[in-house]
Amino acid sequence: MEALEAVALRAETARRLDLGTGEAVLRSVVEAAVVLFDAEAASIALYDPVEDQLVFRVAAGAEGQGVVGLAIRPDQGLVGYVYQTGQALALSDVTRDPRFGRSFAEQTKYVPRSIVAVPLLDEHGTVGVLEVLDKRDLEAFSLRDIELASVFARQAAVAIRASRVERESAALFDAVIRVVLGPDAPNQTVDDLVAVAAAGLDRDDAGRLWPLVEQIARVRRADPEQLALVTDLLAVLAQHTERRRAGRRGSQRAR
Secondary structure (H helix, E strand, C coil): CHHHHHHHHHHHHHHHHHCCCHHHHHHHHHHHHHHHHCEEEEEEEEEECCCCEEEEEEEECCCCHHHCCCEECCCCHHHHHHHHHCCCEEECCHHHCCCCCHHHHHHCCCCCCCEEEEEEEECCEEEEEEEEEEECCCCCCCHHHHHHHHHHHHHHHHHHHHHHHHHHHHHHHHHHHHHHHCCCCCHHHHHHHHHHHHHHHHCHHHHCHHHHHHHHHHHCCCCHHHHHHHHHHHHHHHHHHHHHHHHHHHHHHHC
8 A cells, every 4th residue: 555655646746746737738838839929820749659640639720720630640741751850840831842741731721831840859759749830920930930939849748748657657556556456456446446545645744745746836937046946945855854754763763
């Protein structure tokens, strides 16, 4: 049970630090990109290794919704080029580029004039692509626009990584439970045990942890100097806590 509670604690901490589900964050990224660039549409395609395809998961803008749910091979189109090379691009006239997949664009019910596309990168490599289509007030995207789009892509990559942690935590739960109960344990018993362990996280001592976790989640937006200060303060607090625990253990042994 202690091992299960330890896993539950880490999973709950990751969930609260995430500040929302991965897909909700991705949707907010494309919505913000449309507003910032005053664009007709923005979308995010993520690589699905099982199907070996780039699947468009979220989109925003008046012309963006037709792409959601569509998939394209990772070696096709502009999105495939960005995914495979890990290089961003900005085009003022997509129809002049041989990599542009017009037939795919027609499936979305919107054929763009211009595009900026940047890769979504994490520690494993490229996991997807962010596209922004057609500024309303200008004919072309600039190098500065690539830099700005890359900022949105980094935020999207953070959301994807957090979602991966959540999925891996669920798998870890199951693995720990199977070790505790054995491989033939009924699923209902497993579910009950998980519920008991997760409920135990709200006891008084652990309950006081969550306000701190949520404050740290907000601090993640701070500048590097502020983060360094918070890190130093937490290190001092952790050292003080360990000394107090060591002192209590020594007192209990003396009794």
